[in-house]
Amino acid sequence: MTESRRADSDAAPPNPAQRKAGVRDDSSLVPRPKVMPLQPQINGAAAAQAQAQRPSGDKSKPTRAMNGGAKAAAASPAVEYTGMAAELDKMIQDHQRVKGTTQMMRATSGNMMMHRNLGNLNAGASARSSLDRSTKAAAAAASDRAKAGPGSNGYAFSGMGNIVGKPGEQLCRALSHRTDPEKLKEMGNEEYREGHYAEAVALYDQAIIMDPTRPAYWSNKAAALAALGRLVEAVADCKEAVRIDPSYGRAHHRLGGLYLRLGEPDKAINYLKQSPMDSVSADVSRAQSVKGRIAKCGDARKVRDWITVLQESQAAVSDGADCSPQVMALQAEALLKLQRHDEADSALRGAPRFGADESTKFFGTTAHAYVLMVRALVDMAAGRLEEAVATAQAACELDPGSREAASVHRRAKAVATARQRGNDLFKASRFAEACAAYGEGLDKGEAGCAVLLCNRAACHAKLGRHEKAVEDCSGALAVRPGYSKARLRRADCNVKLERWEASLRDYQVLIQELPENEDVKKALAEVEAKLKSQRN
16 A cells, blocks of 8 residues: 555545546535736826826836736836735735746745745646746736726736725635635645645645644645655654544554555554555555564574565565665665675665654664664765765764664774775875775775775776786676776776777777767777777
């Protein structure tokens, strides 16, 4: 059971089109009214005064009031609304901006809301229609003002009627529509269905501010947060929904799914069993499977059976724990121990990252310290030694009693020190001493550290020991097949050894990895020419 990417509410069941779109809602969604920002009307006297204040020699024609163009904005004196009118003006402009521009807008609560193109990673075609919507809205506004006639104030609102006569009464009515939490929830549901999750979160937040006692608002917001990858925050909101209404089955089901994705199968099972959803039985079975696989990973890790750790961690991800830092760390550690460094790095890069305090509070200090320790190991193997030292130190501070974390910290510092000393010696052309320094780092730290192996190969090459240089480059490429610098160095050393075919194979790979590199193109051509002349 993947976490349902659905927004729900409290009334009629969804229609088939909504189900197809992947949205569950307990109420029918209503379209939002198209509204235009309030604009001041300038009477004839004000216009004349503005014209009189122009510098002498300015023969431009007076601008007509309420023409909606840039000239009107330039000619019209600034008018500031106060009280209820100002609040309504802000609300309407906010809503118009979020539907018709690509800029950040300010919600009336003081919170910052991102327009959909910024908040949504999957904007697709809908993002490209923003200009069309704003153009249509402007045309509709012009039509509304024309229909309003001279007796109106020039204020036209689609779906709200023209504001004429008693402005105070009309403002109150408009404000009541805009501050109805159910309307905001429906607007959030619409944004969710369109894939605009950040906007949906902002609208649900506004509904919650107005009525925090409705569990559907919290549950819907949790669904939008989960779609944004903010699963820990989603858990907190889902828990609030079930606190408000312990019988809210859909929130229990959603909460169980979130815990499963985060690699907490026991909590997932607890909440799933409290849900009346039809899929509960299958979901509970998957959660139990994840629980068993994580246990097998722990047992296999104790006996250093890294193949089993890798297989079980990958299976746990397939069963639903796809956002669990601990499961991803187990997978990365196994890949590292199996000398598959590039894959270990990719596994951790694809894993979700949570804030230190957030992760410690949610998963516990021991679990978070383990994730940091594995991250330090991967950084060390990839040659990111400064990052490795800092991350390992953070793991030690979080779990001072962990011998593993302390050992990784010592090794990371030793490797970083050895590389720095080797680099300094290499720059001073003391290649033999630099070679020994890199070797010391390999002995004390990570024997398969590709960066140290490649650096030592450079020392061997400078000393004319091309055979040894090829060996070190091959060792680096064994753990990091995409390490172009090591492949380039090996190809060059094979040229020195007149191993044309071996060199050709490396240059053919390099030309795919570095198609614009002129040195690689030239070297490849030279090797091909050597081989051709040799065969002839």
